[in-house]
Amino acid sequence: MTAFLAILSRDLKLGLRQGGDLLTLVLFFVIVGVLLPFAVGPDRPLLSQLAPAIIWVAALLAQLLSHDRLFRSDFEDGSLALFRQASLSLDGLVFAKLIAHWLLTGLPLVVAMPVLALVLGLSADGFWLAVMTLLAGTPALTAFGAIGAAVTVGLKRGGLVAPVIVLPMSLPVLIFGTGAFDPARVGAASQALLLLAALSLVSMALAPFAAALALRISGE
Amino acid sequence: MAQTSPNTHPGWFTRIAHPGMFMGWTRHVVLPLAIATALAFAAGLYVVFFASPPDYQMGDTVRMMYVHVPTAWLSQFCYAVMFSSAIGTLVWRHPMADVSQKAAAPLGAAFTALALFTGAMWGRPTWGTFWEWDGRMTSTLVLLFIYLGIIALWRAFDDQLKAARIVSVVTLVGAVNIPIIKFSVDWWQTLHQPASVFRTDGPTVDFSILTPLLVMTLAFSLLFLTLHLVRMRTEVTRRRIRSLELAQARAAGGAP
Amino acid sequence: MSDISLAAEGIVLERGGRAVLVDLSLAVSPGEALMLRGPNGAGKSSALLVLAGLLAPQEGRVRFTGADPDAPPFAHLHWVGHDPAIKSGLSVAENLRFWIDVLGGRRDRMGDALEAAGLAGLEDFDAGLLSAGQTRRLALARLLAIPRPLWLLDEPTSALDADGAHWVGQLLANHLAGGGLAVIATHLDIPFSGDSKTMTLIRAGA
Numbered sequence: 001m002t003a004f005l006a007i008l009s010r011d012l013k014l015g016l017r018q019g020g021d022l023l024t025l026v027l028f029f030v031i032v033g034v035l036l037p038f039a040v041g042p043d044r045p046l047l048s049q050l051a052p053a054i055i056w057v058a059a060l061l062a063q064l065l066s067h068d069r070l071f072r073s074d075f076e077d078g079s080l081a082l083f084r085q086a087s088l089s090l091d092g093l094v095f096a097k098l099i100a101h102w103l104l105t106g107l108p109l110v111v112a113m114p115v116l117a118l119v120l121g122l123s124a125d126g127f128w129l130a131v132m133t134l135l136a137g138t139p140a141l142t143a144f145g146a147i148g149a150a151v152t153v154g155l156k157r158g159g160l161v162a163p164v165i166v167l168p169m170s171l172p173v174l175i176f177g178t179g180a181f182d183p184a185r186v187g188a189a190s191q192a193l194l195l196l197a198a199l200s201l202v203s204m205a206l207a208p209f210a211a212a213l214a215l216r217i218s219g220e
Numbered sequence: 221m222a223q224t225s226p227n228t229h230p231g232w233f234t235r236i237a238h239p240g241m242f243m244g245w246t247r248h249v250v251l252p253l254a255i256a257t258a259l260a261f262a263a264g265l266y267v268v269f270f271a272s273p274p275d276y277q278m279g280d281t282v283r284m285m286y287v288h289v290p291t292a293w294l295s296q297f298c299y300a301v302m303f304s305s306a307i308g309t310l311v312w313r314h315p316m317a318d319v320s321q322k323a324a325a326p327l328g329a330a331f332t333a334l335a336l337f338t339g340a341m342w343g344r345p346t347w348g349t350f351w352e353w354d355g356r357m358t359s360t361l362v363l364l365f366i367y368l369g370i371i372a373l374w375r376a377f378d379d380q381l382k383a384a385r386i387v388s389v390v391t392l393v394g395a396v397n398i399p400i401i402k403f404s405v406d407w408w409q410t411l412h413q414p415a416s417v418f419r420t421d422g423p424t425v426d427f428s429i430l431t432p433l434l435v436m437t438l439a440f441s442l443l444f445l446t447l448h449l450v451r452m453r454t455e456v457t458r459r460r461i462r463s464l465e466l467a468q469a470r471a472a473g474g475a476p
Numbered sequence: 477m478s479d480i481s482l483a484a485e486g487i488v489l490e491r492g493g494r495a496v497l498v499d500l501s502l503a504v505s506p507g508e509a510l511m512l513r514g515p516n517g518a519g520k521s522s523a524l525l526v527l528a529g530l531l532a533p534q535e536g537r538v539r540f541t542g543a544d545p546d547a548p549p550f551a552h553l554h555w556v557g558h559d560p561a562i563k564s565g566l567s568v569a570e571n572l573r574f575w576i577d578v579l580g581g582r583r584d585r586m587g588d589a590l591e592a593a594g595l596a597g598l599e600d601f602d603a604g605l606l607s608a609g610q611t612r613r614l615a616l617a618r619l620l621a622i623p624r625p626l627w628l629l630d631e632p633t634s635a636l637d638a639d640g641a642h643w644v645g646q647l648l649a650n651h652l653a654g655g656g657l658a659v660i661a662t663h664l665d666i667p668f669s670g671d672s673k674t675m676t677l678i679r680a681g682a
Contacts, residue, residue: 006577014565078559081530085550087580147393151373151386161369161376165390168365169397172404179408195407199400210393213310217385220531466494 003088004096011100025066025105026112032058033116044121051120052181055130056174058116059109059138064166066105067145068152068159070097071215075153081219090216095208098146106138129180129189136193137177139200143207144169150211154218172199239456242316246449253446260439267432281345286432288338290440291331295363298328298444302370303395306388316452318384319459321391322374323451327444329367336360355409359402366394380459479542480552480625481505482657486536487526489519496522497533500677502659506625507671509648509658514677520661521557523677524628527659528555540626551580553626558634560615564604568595571603572617581622589621590614594643608635619647627651627658633666642667 015022036054037047047054074080074097083093110131117127148166155161176199180192268286275282301324308317339357340350351357370387377383482504489497496519504510512520525531527538529550543552562571572586590596593613598606606614612635619627627648633641645668648658652671660666 003578003580006574010563010566010570010574013570014563017565073563076559077563078557078561079563081555081557081559082561082575083578084530085528085553085555086578087548087551088578089548093578147390151390152376154382154386155376157376161372164372165369168362168369168401169394171362172400175404175408206396210389214386214389217382217389220382
């Protein structure tokens with residue numbers, strides 16, 4: 001447990017101290033969300049209809065941007081090799097890293113949501129729904145991203161391959177995340193939220209094993 | 221000296237799957253298999269074009285189905301082959317499992333692309349459009365992306381032994397994820413299109429359709445088997461050449 | 477400190493299609509150090525990685541007799557490689573405390589370890605400000621702060637001056653006197669008094 005908390009607090013400390021990364025991530029999220037209306041046109045009803053899609057695509061891209069650093073610095077400075085001699089298994093340590101990573105890359109998106117909700121003309125109900133879907137869905141994005149980051153950690157040009165692997169795998173998150181907003185179907189929101197939460201729980205529980213396995217292989 | 225080598229007492233599987241043995245016994249199998257494939261295609265195409273009736277609704281375009289359905293089946297079967305090879309790579313570290321996995325990926329991508337292409341060709345006269353966001357088509361497209369991602373990952377590595385084990389992890393994760401993707405796409409489709417445009421499992425399958433379908437499925441499966449074996453043989457040869465070159469480069473002098 | 481012995485038998489290792497280790501066998505008992513010498517590319521680092529369980533050999537096995545069977549498989553050894561596993565952005569003390577928590581050491585040993593490493597007074601400095609030699613010392617301070625019987629050190633004196641090398645020798649001598657064991661890959665002489673033997677690896681296929 002000490003080891004678990006040590007990883008968690010170290011990664012949070014590093015993430016917050018190097019605040020530039022956090023700022024970049026939030027900025028990227030907001031900029032993508034603000035750029036898309038320029039492509040669509042200043043049509044407020046259409047934009048508020050597209051808002052969930054825009055928010056989720058922006059979130060997906062912003063998360064994608066952040067994954068590469070998840071394991072890379074620990075891999076390059078030798079920390080990952082030392083994790084193997086820890087009192088906790090590598091799976092457990094990776095789980096701690098995932099939680100820290102989500103707190104640093106998933107949660108800030110939720111905090112930045114009001115800005116996008118405002119410019120996209122999202123209703124109050126829509127805003128809260130967007131907050132809920134992001135909270136329920138981004139852990140799954142972190143989990144899939146972690147697998148992508150772990151399998152490419154040994155590659156110098158891994159930053160290019162990982163998104164190609166992660167994006168198709170993340171499709172269910174996008175579908176459930178935006179599906180929650182469908183006005184045509186009664187109960188779609190609660191059903192989608194439940195599915196998102198289930199997906200996040202299962203992927204967060206299983207991803208550490210897959211990622212740790214890939215990290216062990218990459219370390220050889 | 222207590223050397224516990226796994227090759228001390230090889231079982232039957234190890235013996236037929238050892239790279240050297242594999243090259244030996246497959247040498248005699250490839251040609252007969254290729255001939256069988258050609259015969260199956262000849263028979264299949266004959267039945268498809270001359271011995272099966274046009275559909276009363278779709279007319280002659282129904283014949284597209286005899287290519288579409290077998291390739292769609294192979295697009296999933298290839299993944300099953302990769303999945304079992306991935307387990308062989310991770311659990312037993314079997315070199316032929318690596319090779320089989322690597323050989324299957326482009327075949328899977330090709331059959332998936334073919335299934336999508338024939339689906340689109342068939343969709344034009346049936347739906348009036350090449351691409352419809354139909355659940356089946358959409359999840360097949362995502363499957364194609366997964367195949368292509370796996371191929372990209374293979375190519376990103378220099379060390380193919382390490383690549384095999386890394387790709388295995390992705391293949392296993394994909395195997396867990398593909399049903400979830402399929403489910404989510406179906407859920408998405410019921411959300412946006414309450415009435416399904418088209419279903420292949422709807423009409424009762426007549427015997428006159430079933431025969432060409434089965435023969436063509438057999439032909440395509442034989443084609444896969446042949447190509448898979450040939451690709452595996454190519455890969456083994458490629459690795460041998462590489463290790464020979466490596467040895468030669470080192471023998472040429474100078475420190476490695 | 478529990479009495480652990482290390483024995484490796486018939487290690488065969490291939491990396492990237494190249495034979496690195498061919499039938500390597502070695503044994504180290506408590507109070508003993510083994511120096512792995514040899515030219516670059518002879519597989520010294522790889523041998524340490526195999527002993528640390530970070531590389532799986534194609535054949536052969538590594539055995540630890542006397543290790544606690546309930547403990548995690550590699551919780552009785554320290555492996556110190558080329559990369560120091562020190563993060564800039566964290567202070568010197570935070571870096572060491574992190575590894576004490578992760579590897580299961582005792583926090584009250586931290587002050588002494590930093591002092592012995594000659595880093596006293598630098599506790600609150602960002603580790604990114606340390607010189608290469610100081611970073612190496614901080615990495616080696618882990619050995620003191622987290623007592624483990626087996627040390628696997630890869631070029632421990634690289635980046636260190638004569639004083640530093642002398643310190644490493646002292647560290648080793650104390651460790652061995654306390655019943656510890658060590659395997660050290662090095663191409664430099666490490667000045668130390670104690671029971672040691674030397675094994676010279678040659679390049680496989682040469």
